[in-house]
Amino acid sequence: MLLPRRKAELVKPLxxxxxxxxxxxxxxxxxxxxxxxFGTNPDLLGFGYAIGYWMxxxxxxxxxxxxxxxxxxxxxxxxGNHSGVLPFDAAMLAVDxxxxxxxxxxxxxxxxxxxxxxxxLGVFFRSMGQIPGTRxxxxxxVHEGHVVGLFPEGAEALGKTAAHRYELQAFxxxxxxxxxxxxxxxxxxxxxxxxxxMTMIADLRPLARALRLPYFPVTTRFPWLGPLGLLPKPxxxxxxxxxxxxxxxxxxxxxxxxxxxxxxxRDAVADLIQRxxxxxxxxxxxxx
Amino acid sequence: MAQSTKIPTxxxxxxxxxxxGAMPGTLREGPRRVFVAGARRRVAIHLIERLLAxxxxxxxxxxxxxxxxxxxxxxxxxxxxxxxADLSKRRQVDNLFLLDRLRERPLDTVIHLAFQGNxxxxxxxxxxxxxxxxxxxxxxxLRHGIEKYIFLSSDAVYKIGPRSDYxxxxxGELNLDPDVHPILRDTIxxxxxxxAKMDRPDCEVMVVRPSGVFGGGVLSGVNLxxxxxxxxxxxxxxxxxxxxxxxxxxxxxxxxxxxxxxxVYNLAGVTVGPLSKFLEERGxxxxxxxxxxxxxxxxxxxxxxxTRYHAGFHPKRxxxxxxxxxxxxxxxxxxxAHTVHALAxxxxxxx
Numbered sequence: 054m055l056l057p058r059r060k061a062e063l064v065k066p067l068x069x070x071x072x073x074x075x076x077x078x079x080x081x082x083x084x085x086x087x088x089x090x091f092g093t094n095p096d097l098l099g100f101g102y103a104i105g106y107w108m109x110x111x112x113x114x115x116x117x118x119x120x121x122x123x124x125x126x127x128x129x130x131x132x133g134n135h136s137g138v139l140p141f142d143a144a145m146l147a148v149d150x151x152x153x154x155x156x157x158x159x160x161x162x163x164x165x166x167x168x169x170x171x172x173x174l175g176v177f178f179r180s181m182g183q184i185p186g187t188r189x190x191x192x193x194x195v196h197e198g199h200v201v202g203l204f205p206e207g208a209e210a211l212g213k214t215a216a217h218r219y220e221l222q223a224f225x226x227x228x229x230x231x232x233x234x235x236x237x238x239x240x241x242x243x244x245x246x247x248x249x250x251m252t253m254i255a256d257l258r259p260l261a262r263a264l265r266l267p268y269f270p271v272t273t274r275f276p277w278l279g280p281l282g283l284l285p286k287p288x289x290x291x292x293x294x295x296x297x298x299x300x301x302x303x304x305x306x307x308x309x310x311x312x313x314x315x316x317x318x319r320d321a322v323a324d325l326i327q328r329x330x331x332x333x334x335x336x337x338x339x340x341x
Numbered sequence: 342m343a344q345s346t347k348i349p350t351x352x353x354x355x356x357x358x359x360x361x362g363a364m365p366g367t368l369r370e371g372p373r374r375v376f377v378a379g380a381r382r383r384v385a386i387h388l389i390e391r392l393l394a395x396x397x398x399x400x401x402x403x404x405x406x407x408x409x410x411x412x413x414x415x416x417x418x419x420x421x422x423x424x425x426a427d428l429s430k431r432r433q434v435d436n437l438f439l440l441d442r443l444r445e446r447p448l449d450t451v452i453h454l455a456f457q458g459n460x461x462x463x464x465x466x467x468x469x470x471x472x473x474x475x476x477x478x479x480x481x482x483l484r485h486g487i488e489k490y491i492f493l494s495s496d497a498v499y500k501i502g503p504r505s506d507y508x509x510x511x512x513g514e515l516n517l518d519p520d521v522h523p524i525l526r527d528t529i530x531x532x533x534x535x536x537a538k539m540d541r542p543d544c545e546v547m548v549v550r551p552s553g554v555f556g557g558g559v560l561s562g563v564n565l566x567x568x569x570x571x572x573x574x575x576x577x578x579x580x581x582x583x584x585x586x587x588x589x590x591x592x593x594x595x596x597x598x599x600x601x602x603x604x605v606y607n608l609a610g611v612t613v614g615p616l617s618k619f620l621e622e623r624g625x626x627x628x629x630x631x632x633x634x635x636x637x638x639x640x641x642x643x644x645x646x647x648t649r650y651h652a653g654f655h656p657k658r659x660x661x662x663x664x665x666x667x668x669x670x671x672x673x674x675x676x677x678a679h680t681v682h683a684l685a686x687x688x689x690x691x692x
Contacts, residue, residue: 084612084613084614085611085612085613085614086612086613086614086615086618086619086622087614087618088581088613088614088615088618090507090508090613090664091507092507092581092615092662094615166502166503166504167503168503169503169504169661170503171577172575172576172577172578172632173577174577175503175577175578176577176578176579176615179581179662184507185503185504185505186504187504187505187506189506189507189508189510190506190507193506193507193508
């Protein structure tokens, strides 16, 4: 095993006892060796959640609302905006959902393939329950009643430059199609704060292509400060979940319907981002 | 009157053939007479022993190059015959179906386990043997009225990589890369030959793709890796696998022999888990080396006789997960195991 249990125990002090108990109580569909069929490892889950919880509470100081819209049972798709150069937004979202749902729900993201080519990183992601974004993987997750996280803007949205902050990119149609096929609701979310954690100046596309990465960021601190430059600023995150959207099953048969449904999700996300921006303004000016 | 003596056309014969309507998963009628090609393989030996223990099996013909394996020497000569033949020779294959003992009651099932999979000794001769034996055995089976033909393929035919599905179904993408190891190319070619004949109404052609097979002396990638001293793995990778055992594979093949069904099926073990957990469970401590050094270390190990595992055979296997989804076989065959008298009282070794 790449990360022995004792290392997970090392980060245990980062979690309150009640949260540690919640991690231990997470019901895993054991496929034989303590992992579920997707490779989720409860020890590593505890390790990841402990670090994530600390960041959620003390580093990004996440303020979130609308958890009642996340189904406590059964499958759902959670879709929203993506930003921040490195996917700390996804990590905080997963921690937020796990922290504020009862029983705790592990959000499974459809992750870009390149992650699984990187030693240790791929195993770590898989052990945290995050799997490559293929249709069959999505089907499997929904079939087993999991909450699936999707960023319809794609990984490229992480590489938005500062000039395009809070501008939603075009949404892919996959999440609507999959939700319609499985008749599961789409819960939209808007996340504010991640855009400011790193200020991206440029995207070195030729280098990104050579390294087979979706983008290669040049920020105000990276690569000038080396790996330290990838550390995000401790900005406060605001996450808002919207009401579940039940996708019209006709989206499977008509491109027009599908486009309309995608726009519905996109509009909901845009509204939630605006709500988050207002919340942040009020928070900074002290009106709340 | 003239109508009653009319010779039926091929199409009409196909329409009235009782095989056409055989429901998958139902019991095949009558006693079985089974031809096992590649009888010296560990899996084959285990399968033959189980076949001979079943009262529904009338006779087993084991064929391979070389002498009869010692484990089968004590078998009842009335029910087990071992024949030495070169399956790559068309005439020799044909002759096997024309043995005197088969004149009254001919064979009805052929299991092709003779595919040579040793990457170490793979050359033109092995390639010729694999291609020709697959072709001649299938052709001869169809010519001699065999009702069921089973080809044991491999899970290595699937393309694996970072974008693999968490469970690979039978319709998963095949590794058609021209640079793959010749054994894989030949295996896929042999599968295609079988697939081309799958619509035959008179013969159920079945291809089974087992996940890695555990068992003493079994020549499967995962078993050879586990038998290495020590197994060498790449740093930072721990693929998910669901290997089966030779006992479970033999049981699955028995089900395939006794029950109706054709097409491509995955066969896998019950337990799904990371490779490291399977090693840990068996008390094996692997050594990990950086990925680029893996091939070199493996070559050195082979030179020193520390392993028979060939890292170049399926190079991505130690990096990316390959978990087979055998729910289709489960649904059609294992769910009907109770109908097979020989298996009704023996539990599934993997369950």
